[in-house]
Amino acid sequence: MNFKIKEGLYGVGVIDNAVRVFHGYETPVGTTYNAYIQVDEKITLIDTVKGTFAIQLLENIKSVLGERTIDYIIVNHAEPDHSGSIVEVLQQYPAAKLYGTSNCEKAMKIFYPSIGDNFNIVKAGDTLCTGKKTFEFCPMPMIHWPDSMATYLQEDKILFSNDAFGQHTGLGHLFDTDLGLMSLIERAGDYYANIVLPYSPQVAKLLDTLSSKTIDMICPAHGVILTEHAKDIVQKYSDWSNGITDEKLVSIIYDTMWGTTDKIAKNLYNEYTAKGFHVKLLSLSSCHYSNAMSHLLESKYIFVGSSTLNNNMLPTVIAFLTYMKGLKPKNRVGLAFGSYGWSGESIPQIEKILTECGFDMLPSIKTIWNI
């Protein structure tokens, strides 16, 4: 993946269309690891890529720079999907100087001891002049690691946002206009629900910081570059980070042993559809928990059901609830439901977890099996 974004700015990242699981998050259409080259009097590389793609990154860089060399490398984030090629890049371009936050330096020195003291720590508002262009650093701690940072190219009004505003989509689209607004929102929402959601307070802070800047383009570290639809995704981030949900949207997420819990789920579906709600019915026997998570991002109502198995919930439901609780959705209404043969622990267990999530609870539904 090597393409011109605008005069002097190139995408040199890679497509990973084979990856299907990203630390527990299912990625059905793969992803990209985006890196960018800014050519000015000095040459800057913004981020690298996962280590297994280092050779491809170096080829992409070479095809842009020829015999020129890299002067600066901005390390927006130390997670290995963005820093994993740093050693190979520095072997090729040993004079390049690294720039990132102090937390980034700490992580990079642990991950890649060979970088030694080649690291310049930057703070909010610090700048790096490359000749005619100026990069401004905007740390965004806990979106989603302590070291995370965005970088703003002042003259071109471009935000290199790293994980923020990203999407896991590896189908080869380069720009938001290639993907289309509906698919873009779907992929960005999926990403927000599974990665960014617990850090919504930090997102609100970032959006406040960015509100004083004009942003014509967002170049994230995953997925397509945002141009025409940048404002749409920034607005979505504002809604998602403020816990704004669709008051008429219900997600019913469940698993069943012999069909009784499935019947309860479908009765709930019929009941709420008849009341004028839009209802999503998601069986965890066929829907991965991370996929369920993206469906519930905008749901006001989250209903969770399980049969009782060995005095417990079904394993798929335990996995989903553990995952969802960690992602901290806010301002929701919950309902626990399920079936049982002789004990029925699953229903109070679900209710307990939904309550711990801070949900307002509707009365539970507990039904003896009825095959």
Ligand code: FEO
């Ligand atoms: Fe895409 Fe936090 O790494």
